Amino acid sequence: MKRRDFLKGCLIGGAAASLGAPSKSWAVGSFEGYPDAMGVLVDTTRCIGCRSCEAACNKEQKLPEPDVPFDDTSVFKEKRRTTEKAYTVVNRYEANDGQKPPYRKMQCMHCNEPGCLTSCFVNAYTKTKEGAVIYNGNVCVGCKTCMVACPFNIPAYSYSSAFDPLVKKCIFCYHTRLKFGKPPACVEICPQEALTFGLRSDLIKLGHERIRQTPDRYVDHIYGEKEMGGTSWLYLSRVPADQIGLDTTIGNEPVISNVKDFLGMVPMVLTIWPALFSGIHLLATRNKDHGDDHHNHSEQEGDKK
Amino acid sequence: MKKLITSGAITVDSIHKSSGRKWTIMEKLFLGLTLPQYIGQALRNPLNWIFAIIFAVGIPIILGRFFFGLSWVSHSSNDYPWGLFLAFGLFGMVPLSSSGFLLGSACEVFGRHDLEPIERLGLLNGLLGYFFAVVFLLIDLGQPWRLPFPMVVSFGPAAVLFLVAWHVSTYLSVQIAEVSTSFFEWIGFPIGVRAIRKITLGLAISGIILSTLHQGALGALFTYAPGKVHPLWYSSSYQWIHFFVSSIPGGLCMVITVSTIASKTMSWRFDKRFKDSLDRITISLAKGASMGLATYLVIKLMSIAHDNKWAYLATGYGQWYLVEIMIGVIMPMCLFAYAIHHNKVAIIRFSALLVVIGIFLNRLNTALITFNWKLSEREIPHWREVAICVTVYAIYIVVYRFILYRLPIFYQWKTQEEFALAYVPETEITNLGNFEPALAYATETEANAFRNTETVTS
Structure with missing residues (x-):
């Protein structure tokens, strides 16, 4: 009986192992991004806070009417974030040096190794070869882990919808524009050419070139070049990135690196535990007559005492 | 509830009708009551009236959540996607439900047959805890009807949550199998009892595997948000170990707590074996819990040392952290040590409650209270959110009590x-x-x- 139980233990363990085994093979190392990935370089020194990008996004993505019209600058009184009604927002920040206050457009950064994608248990997110991180609402269960996993706090959720709540975020105008090689609506409309659309690799060169040519105008750093494993949207700024609301403490490792410790341990547990605990069972019960001791028999308790 | 009782009463009666000798014993049993008697005692219990009020308010709100959407009941927001439901129900409930695998493995794998009288309570506690964690999850999910999607429609195997989904669902079936022994005995289905007994070891071992992984995985979920969880509650290398290890004292102390409450409220349900061994078992469980707590404390400190986070202890969050560690770990450890040495069971029961509160607080802190510590806005739960949590917990208690009254958990069949x-x-x-x-x-x-x-x- 013991042996049979042992084999059963191994079998069940093995079955469990086959469930969890794929985890590790997917937790692969640093991915530098697709070679042909597009991106946008945001030069915050050029942004005047006209909010036309917000308006263009609203129109392109067929979002509901905004609460405040797009030409109203009173919205700058507070810091806004992306919501289910606005995939991109512009915020105004304080200038410490007496110069004009800097503005920054905020939207999905389209990471090379997106946290939302790696955290999604139904694979609703895809990083396309064009660089966009798109979302498939047809499989989304609504666990909202992607929102927890996004280091930039971008995905929003339509909490008000009872029957079809979905994650709402910038998708780089993938279906209507990017797929056909066209720049997203916000880039096209920008009157200041603060947004530059192009191959991500070219944009990094362009950004460094601008810094080199006018070093007084910029902090020598392209935010998004390395942050979180690199993002498709890149930022140039006159002030340090944390002064325009960009988190500089997030580091250069993509989200998945933090999770790898755990994922790497999974196959080990699945492999070692069944054998280990079956072994312990055999040792612990080796002097007993009945391998399959029935619980709830008071006599055994007596034996033990 | 009445309906369930009448159906339950009939099945139990049918077994005993043929055995005339048993009537004297069964008369004492709850289900030996006639229907008017039963309703009479249910109405006399003030707790039932409290439950009635809770359900009258809470159940319409729960239904409302599915018709008016999450925003009607919850202050979960784009910045706080996991509100009270998950923090309270899922993250708080699961570690306290590790008792199933702990007692299952102690009795079946390690051969600790001295713990057998309480094994079934441990298994049941585990099953119900997980089940109601899933209930909370269903309330919180945006589209709960899609819960089976990660199993059948679309796979995201690199995600920790994928692992949680698979393991919790597999483990729920394992626990149902484990608890079904009592049910089979109760309905009089000996073949089922024997069949389950044959695979008990396999079930116990798969329970250990699945529990290690999903208890840990719940912790690992927070490694997706390294910048959002406060550094004192976060550790990329230790997070899953913290959650797993703390679930051990959590589960054991939950069993002590439940058995304490039961001994105050339903000791009539205990048989002699359970009554006589409860104090001894409580001490044994406390010993296990102390070891778990000691390990937990060490790895907690190690993770702070590992990332050199000592400076945070001087902040407000640091003091809150120390409060949590004090209530949940250090105080109970000292009390356990004293009480085990002097055989003071009452102190053990009190400190077990402290551990339960402490572990629960830890999950609440990680998932909600210190989450997004860099943001200035704190999430304050909606009153309906609180109402739903209270209601689900009330349902949990009612179901728990319903089963304990009937199935051979505290007594032998x-x-x-x-x-x-x-x-x-x-x-x-x-x-x-x-x-x-x-x-x-x-x-x-x-x-x-x-x-x-x-x-x-x-």
Whole structure:
């Protein structure tokens, strides 16, 4: 009986192992991004806070009417974030040096190794070869882990919808524009050419070139070049990135690196535990007559005492 | 509830009707009551009136959540996607439900048969805890009807949550199988009992595997948000170990707490074996919990040392952290040490409650209270959110009590095998030829047990 139980233990363990085994093979190392990935370089020194990008996004993505019209600058009184009604927002920040206050457009950064994608248990997110991180609402269960996993706090959720709540975020105008090689609506409309659309690799060169040519105008750093494993949207700024609301403490490792410790341990547990605990069972019960001791028999308790 | 009771009462009665001798014992049992008697005692219990009020308010709100959307009941927001439901229900409930695998493995794998009287309570506590964690999850999910999607429609195997989904669902079935022994005994289905007993070891071991992984995985979920969880509650290398290890004292102390509450409120349900061994078992569990707590404390400190986060202890969050560690770990450890040494069971029970609160607080802190510590806005739960949590917990308690009143959790089922031997015709016994040794053995012990109880009752 013991042996049979042992084999059963191994079998069940093995079955469990086959469930969890794929985890590790997917937790692969640093991915530098697709070679042909597009991106946008945001030069915050050029942004005047006209909010036309917000308006263009609203129109392109067929979002509901905004609460405040797009030409109203009173919205700058507070810091806004992306919501289910606005995939991109512009915020105004304080200038410490007496110069004009800097503005920054905020939207999905389209990471090379997106946290939302790696955290999604139904694979609703895809990083396309064009660089966009798109979302498939047809499989989304609504666990909202992607929102927890996004280091930039971008995905929003339509909490008000009872029957079809979905994650709402910038998708780089993938279906209507990017797929056909066209720049997203916000880039096209920008009157200041603060947004530059192009191959991500070219944009990094362009950004460094601008810094080199006018070093007084910029902090020598392209935010998004390395942050979180690199993002498709890149930022140039006159002030340090944390002064325009960009988190500089997030580091250069993509989200998945933090999770790898755990994922790497999974196959080990699945492999070692069944054998280990079956072994312990055999040792612990080796002097007993009945391998399959029935619980709830008071006599055994007596034996033990 | 009445409906359930009448149906339950009928099944139990049908077993005992044929055994005239049992009537005296069964008269005392809850289900020996007649229907008016039963309703009478239910109405006399003030707790039921409190539950009635809670349900009257809470159940319409729960239904409303599915018709008016999450924003109607919850202050979960784009910045706080996991509100009270998950923090309270899922993250708080699961570590306290590790008792199933802990007692299952102690009794079946490690051969600790001295803990057997409480094993079933541990298993049941685990099952219900997980089940209601899933209930909370269903309330929180945006589209709960898609819960099976990660199993059948679309796979995201690199995600920790994928692992949680698979393991929790697999583990729920394992726990249902484990608890079903009691149910089979209760409805009088000995074949089922024997079948489950044969795979008990396999179930126990798969329980250990699945629990290690999903208890850990719940912690690992927070490694997706390294910048959002406060550094004192976060550790990329230790997070899953913290969650797993703290679930060990959490589960054990939850069993102590539940058995304490039960001994105050339903001691009539205990049999002599359980009553006599409860103090001894409580001490054994406290020993286990102390070891778990000691390990937990060490790895907690190690993770702070590992990332050199000592400076945070001087902040407000640091003090809150120390409060949590004090209530949940250090104080109970000292109390346990004193109480185990001096055999003071009452102190053990009190500090077990502290551990339960402490572990719960830890999950609440990680998932909600210190989450997004860099943001200035704190999430304050909506009153409906609180109402739903209270209601689901009330349902949890009602179901828990319902099962404890009936199934042989606190007492041993005495009738069935003896009954089978006494009343099954000769032909059927020969059919059971394969099980004869086991049956003979069982009969002997059952007879002893029965004799014991008879002397007690007389």
